[in-house]
Amino acid sequence: MQLLLDGVNTWPANRMAVVGSSLGGFYATFIAERLGCKAVVLNPAIHAARDLTRAIGEHSLWHTPGERFYFKPDYVDELSALEVNAISQPDRYYVVIAKGDEVLDWREMSAHYPGCKGVTQEGGDHAISNFEEHLPGILRFLDLRT
Numbered sequence: 001m002q003l004l005l006d007g008v009n010t011w012p013a014n015r016m017a018v019v020g021s022s023l024g025g026f027y028a029t030f031i032a033e034r035l036g037c038k039a040v041v042l043n044p045a046i047h048a049a050r051d052l053t054r055a056i057g058e059h060s061l062w063h064t065p066g067e068r069f070y071f072k073p074d075y076v077d078e079l080s081a082l083e084v085n086a087i088s089q090p091d092r093y094y095v096v097i098a099k100g101d102e103v104l105d106w107r108e109m110s111a112h113y114p115g116c117k118g119v120t121q122e123g124g125d126h127a128i129s130n131f132e133e134h135l136p137g138i139l140r141f142l143d144l145r146t
Helices: 002-008 023-035 048-055 073-082 106-112 131-141
Strands: 017-021 038-042 057-060 068-071 093-098 117-121
Touching: 002 023, 017 023, 023 038, 023 048, 023 073, 038 131, 048 073, 093 106, 093 131, 117 131
Parallel strands: 017 038, 038 093, 093 117
Antiparallel strands: 057 068
């Protein structure tokens, strides 16, 4: 995270935005709170340290199952230090939440981002397979034109 913060420390926060899904949404929230920029979060993890405690140990890579990595207990501590307890400025966030998320609890996500712009959709999945349907709203929020 420090490398990321160092990399963007000269960027104008009022003209930048971060986007993240799941754990990336957790990270995007931290960056947005730290820098005061906009964030788009998609089915964001809220309590990553709590949720990933059960992942401590050896795993194979999703895309290359023959490669292995070890998820250390220290990583959980690092995630705990990055947790954002409350959103300071809801108007800086656009949140896409799928009630059908099979990994994270949509109610926890909704409670963590009160008053934020975005969509809470019936059904759906963790991957937000219908992402293209949300893209126009996201682009409007970011003041980007296609």
